[in-house]
Amino acid sequence: MIQTRLIISLLFSLLCAIQVSSQENRNANSIPPRSPVVLLQGYKLDVGKAIDSEWRVIWKAGGLRLDFGQGGYFEDETKRIKKADILWTQEQTIDKQRVRFVYTKSHELMATFPTLNARFKAHIHNQQELADMLLMVVTFNNDWYPVDAASIAPLPQKSK
Numbered sequence: 001m002i003q004t005r006l007i008i009s010l011l012f013s014l015l016c017a018i019q020v021s022s023q024e025n026r027n028a029n030s031i032p033p034r035s036p037v038v039l040l041q042g043y044k045l046d047v048g049k050a051i052d053s054e055w056r057v058i059w060k061a062g063g064l065r066l067d068f069g070q071g072g073y074f075e076d077e078t079k080r081i082k083k084a085d086i087l088w089t090q091e092q093t094i095d096k097q098r099v100r101f102v103y104t105k106s107h108e109l110m111a112t113f114p115t116l117n118a119r120f121k122a123h124i125h126n127q128q129e130l131a132d133m134l135l136m137v138v139t140f141n142n143d144w145y146p147v148d149a150a151s152i153a154p155l156p157q158k159s160k
Contacts, residue, residue, distance in 0.1 A: 009016050033152045034144040036068050036118070037136040044153040057155050058136065064129040065155070066136065070118040075121065078102040095141050111137045 035045050036056060043064075046057040058066040078089075078100055090101045102110045109130065111120040120137050124130050139145075 026051055034148050035147045036140050037143055037147055038139040040132055045151055059155050064132050066120055066122045066133055068120050076112050076114055078112050087103040094138055109133055116142055
């Protein structure tokens with residue numbers, strides 16, 4: 001009985017030490033911020049992390065808002081779009097990865113990298129936003145890119 005309590009106490013102590021160490025590592029922020037794409041001038045990155053996936057919002061004040069997701073529960077949203085709602089679709093191989101672009105009648109552009117469990121999605125308001133999204137998406141790779149701290153900023157909340 002004493003041995004069991006001793007083992008439980010040791011395991012609890014070890015668990016607490018691991019938690020403290022893990023918290024210190026998160027607070028030290030030793031991993032530099034990274035972006036899934038090369039950011040164009042003026043664009044910022046809102047960084048988030050879910051349990052089993054990564055998400056980012058790439059945004060520019062008064063411009064494009066590009067949502068990015070990658071991870072375990074990826075579902076290719078482009079396959080759920082009705083054919084009647086699609087204006088155009090295109091597939092290409094970029095950096096040895098297949099990518100599928102779908103542009104809808106509601107001006108939503110999606111780009112999916114099925115083998116990397118990644119997707120980009122944005123509502124396009126004009127040709128400049130279309131060009132910006134395409135230019136950034138084609139730089140996507142699974143290694144990601146370092147960015148300076150000035151490029152990390154939360155997406156501004158809409159005023160009510």
